[in-house]
Amino acid sequence: MNIKRELLPSTQPLAEAYVDNFVAVESLYENDPTSEESWLQRIKWLDESEHKRVARTALVSQLRKYNLRFNPHQAVQQSLDQLEQQGTSVIVGGQQSGLFTGPLLVIYKAVTIIKAAKAVASKLGRPVIPVFWIAGEDHDWDEVNHAYFLSSELQVKRTRISRAEETRLSVSLTQVSTEEWEYALAEIEQLLPGSEFRSGLMELLKDYSGGSSNLSECFAKLMGNWFGKHGLVLMDSADPELRKLEAPIFESMILKNDALRSAYHESARDLGLLGYEPQAEVAEDGANIFYISEQERLLLFKREGRFSDRKGKVSLSAEELLAELRNHPERFSNNVLTRPLMQDSVLPVLGAVLGPGEIAYWALTRKAFHQLELKMPLLLPRESFTVVEGTLQKYMEKYSLTWDEVRDRDVFHQKREAWLAKQDSLHIDSRFDEIKLSFAGMYDPLIEQLGEIQNGLLKLGAANRDKIIDQIEYLRSKAMDALEKSNEAGLRHWDRIELSLFPLHKPQERVYNIFYYLNRFGMDWIDGLLDIPYEVTGKHRILYL
Template sequence: MNIVQEPLPAGQPLADALIQDYTRVSSFYEYDPKEERSWKERLDWLDQNEGARVGREALVSRLREYNRLHNPEDAVAANLELLAQPGTAVIVGGQQSGLFTGPLLVIYKAVTIIKAAREASRKLGRPVVPVFWIAGEDHDWDEVNHTYVLSASLEVSRVRIADGHEQGKPVSWTELSPEVWEQAAGELERLLPETEFRPGLMELFRTCAASSATLSECFAKLMGHWFGKHGLVLLDSADPALRRLEAPVFEAMIARNDELEVAYLENSRMIKEIGYTLQADVREGGANLFYIHEGERLLLYKLEGKFGDRKGKVAFSQEELIGELRAHPERFSNNVLTRPLMQDSLLPVLGAVLGPGEIAYWALTRLAFRKFDLQMPILLPRESFTVMEGTLQKHMEKYGLQWKDVADRDALRHKREAWLAGQDSLNVGDRFEEIKAAFTAMYDPLIEQLGTIQAGLVKLGGANRDKIVDQIEYLRGKAKDALEKSNEAGLRHFDRIELSLFPLGKPQERVYNIFYYLNRYGADWIDGLTGIPYDVTGSHRIIYL
């Protein structure tokens, strides 16, 4: 495994600035992650504010129960013992519970959390525990019910579980039948090439699915299988027992909701003022909390003195909403702007591992942290990778392609066309252009002369000329098709390069699933990721296999 750093723009100016130009965005973030002193300063703040969070004993007790069910590894139990001790900090990051764990970036986020915790512990001489926050309270089913693999026939193939989800219902509340699990397993198995690893890989999934009622539970079991031995602690944000611990924080969010709204609006104004685009929706009157009504997760607004949803299904006074919270804490959940506050009210967060989009919308929360007497943690970019298989390396060498050629779709298309043109020994394209030019040069003067006989012949002659030119173009198209067919093997190489590295026009890590690579390289491959040196900047790297 050879690792090479290559540029891959994040496409999020705020995220880029956090690493490249911190002084420009220091009004929105608390710490520069590249500065050594940031780590010590944050740890000191956590030590001084131990009492500002949910009690460790109650938190760890619940995490033990959850991880015993889904992630029963000795290293996890040991880390939870450490977390129970004052002074232990965490590196945390999270993601929705996708089918087969979703795209590769989920795996890379878990790897980054583990490595960042290891590095922080080394630097600070203090236990730092890696924690993965499963966003099971999210309700966007269409975002998590599928994943993609590259089929043997060079198709970006989607594996999707059958419908059956109720609109707006949290993912962790959606139960799946054995038939649904088997349908997904069978579809993936058909798409994966037959290798020595496929039987064991599919047995792993089927075993996890058989003991899982929901997508979140299966996700947790898979992540535990791969990362539990590295001590990665898991929690589900939709866990009712955890929600009861969070109830006092929700109550403060309701009681001080106007203050939070002002903070979010002020941060959004400041961001727009220096020319950045907002990455999360900040609206006047937004409560930034969800209420689950009859299984549907409803976003709350402050409407006519009450907390209610835009559909008119619920309406509570502040006192009524707090009463509902005390009676049914499981019915409440955060949105993207209040989740960071909840995370820091629950865990001693030294650093939060985030993707580029998350870093951008966290910029909206700094003043809200302060309103809550909290402090934004160090934001750590998720590490970014592209897997370059040996076959792709050979193809790129054969056609003289470099990373910059494949990272730009237009550049790759031009390279492809130039290569194909180079296979045209007859120079067909130029010869057809010469023939068209010669034909029109002879035919146009004739059409003009025919106009002296009868004016209507000019129009008729023009139409006749265009038909002949169309026929020439038709033949040129057929010649091009024949040329492509005779060079089909080479063109498939270009297709494989593009589909492997930038499927659907997106970076590989945002599309393909880990099962595709485990099927080719085995379970040791995923352990190899944790051995790649940690890069606090999260810069994109290519893994040459």
């Protein structure tokens, strides 16, 4: 494997500034992850603030139960043994529980968490364990119910699991039927080309999905299968047992709701003063907590001292909401702004691995952390990769394409059209242009002369001319089609380059599912990602295979 750093501009300028010019945005964040002093300050604060978090023994007890079900590797139990000891910290990151783990970036995030934990533990000389937070409490089904693959016909294909009825239940509470699992597996089996690895991969998928009642369970089993041996601890944010431990933190969020809301708004204003747009909604009256009522996850707002949803399906005073929390903690969950606070209240977080969008919206949370007597952890950019297979390398070399030319869609298509034009020995386009110009030069004067004989002939002649030009254009299009067909093999090379590296006009890591690559390179491919040297900046790298 040859590894090369190449530019892949982020759509999040704030995240870019965080990595490239931290001084310019340090007022929005707590510490610079590239500074050794930042790490020392954070670990010192964690030691001093042990009493502010959920008791380790209770947390580890719950995590043992969960991981024994879905991630029962001995290395995970060793990680939990360490976590139970005061002084152990964690590197944590999370993602929604997508179908068969969703896009590649999920795998890269887990890889980054593991490598960062190992690197920091070595630097500090203290135990640091990797933790993956499965965001099973999210309810946006359309974000997680699908996986993308590149078919042998060079089409980006999606396999998708539907649900019986439209609900706003958390993904971890949304049941997936045996029939839906079987349908998705049948589609994947059709999409994956024949390889020496396909049968084993399909057996793995059938085994793990067959015993899973929802997407989160299958997600956890797959992640445990690949990363449990590296000590990666899994936790589901929708786990009812975890929710019981979180109840005191929800109580603080309810009692300090006004102060938290003010903190988010102050941060949003700070962002604006620096020229950035908030990357998460900061509603004027947002309570930033979800409440489940009648099988529906409702986002709460605070109006006139009461907590209610947008449509008024529920309306509770603070006292009534606290009573609900005491009796039914499983009915509560976080939104995008309170989840970071919950994570830091539950775990001794040394650093959080985040994607560009997450780094951008975490800028809204620093002052909210302080309201709960917490401090924002160090934010570590997720590692970013693009896989370039050997065949793609050959095609790029054949057509003299650089990475920059491929990632710039307009430039890529200009190069493609220029290549196709070179294959046109007849110069079809220019000759048709000449014919149209020559025809118009002879025909237009005749039409004018005919108009002198009878006025109606002028209109008829113009209509006749347009029909003939349409026919010339029709023949031109057919000739160009024939040219493309005669160069079909070359054009497929161009299509393969584009669809492999930027499917749906997005970076590869945001679209394709890991099983497409496991089918080509085998299960060891994931372990190979862990051998790539860790870079704390998360700068994008090309993996030439």
